[in-house]
Amino acid sequence: MQEKLKDLVARATEEAKSIHSEADYLNIKSKFLGKKSELAEYMSQIKFMSSEDKKLFGPLFNKIKNEFEKLFADKLEEAENGSETLTFDPTLPVNDNHGSLHPVTIVGREVTNILKDMGFMILSGPEMDSEYYNFEALNVPKNHPARDMQDTYWLDNGMLLRTQTSALQNRAMRKYGIPLKACAPGRCFRNEDLDASHENTFFQLEGLVIDKDISISNLIYTMEGMLREVFKKDVNVRLRPGFFPFTEPGFELDCSCTICDGKGCPTCKNSGWIELCPCGMVHPNVLEEGGIDSTKYSGFAFGLGLTRLAMMKYKINDIRVLNSGDLRYLEDFNVR
Numbered sequence: 001m002q003e004k005l006k007d008l009v010a011r012a013t014e015e016a017k018s019i020h021s022e023a024d025y026l027n028i029k030s031k032f033l034g035k036k037s038e039l040a041e042y043m044s045q046i047k048f049m050s051s052e053d054k055k056l057f058g059p060l061f062n063k064i065k066n067e068f069e070k071l072f073a074d075k076l077e078e079a080e081n082g083s084e085t086l087t088f089d090p091t092l093p094v095n096d097n098h099g100s101l102h103p104v105t106i107v108g109r110e111v112t113n114i115l116k117d118m119g120f121m122i123l124s125g126p127e128m129d130s131e132y133y134n135f136e137a138l139n140v141p142k143n144h145p146a147r148d149m150q151d152t153y154w155l156d157n158g159m160l161l162r163t164q165t166s167a168l169q170n171r172a173m174r175k176y177g178i179p180l181k182a183c184a185p186g187r188c189f190r191n192e193d194l195d196a197s198h199e200n201t202f203f204q205l206e207g208l209v210i211d212k213d214i215s216i217s218n219l220i221y222t223m224e225g226m227l228r229e230v231f232k233k234d235v236n237v238r239l240r241p242g243f244f245p246f247t248e249p250g251f252e253l254d255c256s257c258t259i260c261d262g263k264g265c266p267t268c269k270n271s272g273w274i275e276l277c278p279c280g281m282v283h284p285n286v287l288e289e290g291g292i293d294s295t296k297y298s299g300f301a302f303g304l305g306l307t308r309l310a311m312m313k314y315k316i317n318d319i320r321v322l323n324s325g326d327l328r329y330l331e332d333f334n335v336r
């Protein structure tokens, strides 16, 4: 009998491991503790036993019965608690594809960090803005021909989608005053025909420095220092005269094309140069509109094309892929 009981305990202990639900629990409880169970069968034989055996087996049967009840109940509780916290299968293979940041985000963060180290504060402005901040405060009054170059999307409420991060200049001047050293990355919009180098949605980074005695030298020094950090090497840069109503004088800053190394390709329109950044000295009218005395203070501003910069840095030859959502292009940018 004792051997049989040992065997019974071993089997019950083994089967208790398969309790994963209340149904399992009830089945196993019925099997080992029910009226027709092996244990019940042994217990029914006690009346035929000698009084000595009765003394031995009576308490033993009860002990086994109590132990089984506790064992099955414990296993059920374990299963129920486990299912509350374990909502996934920990045995599945690990998927280590966590995605990556968008190239424009990577470049934007890099440039912003570089400028932060150079003492710039980081601002952000609204993508939907008023005609005043996007044009008038920047010395581009109504009917000014320069507005033709920045055709944008007008909204039913009279606002527009900003064509440039410069729309933030007036707010920055009014809010922070001078000395001012700020940058503002953000999304801009133009009503453009799409091709390999034009998009209707793109990213810029505005830089604005205003203080006493700020000159073109400060502008060139800042731009060269920033681009050297971005490309981690000296790149060729050239300044061409450019007309922007909110600068005087204004420049186009070109960078040697990093896709073709200056040999000529569709992105640089076979010129070997990429127009990277309009910049210049802040026009006195813009300073005055921002509440700053243009006879005492001067400043420079630049509107760095983050989208274009990302294309150059990662040798992407078609701007359209950046907004395409084609994940294959992101596979190479495993930065988080």
Ligand SMILES: [Zn+2]
Binding pocket: 257, 258, 259, 260, 261, 262, 263, 264, 265, 266, 267, 268, 269, 270, 272, 273
């Ligand atoms: Zn090129």
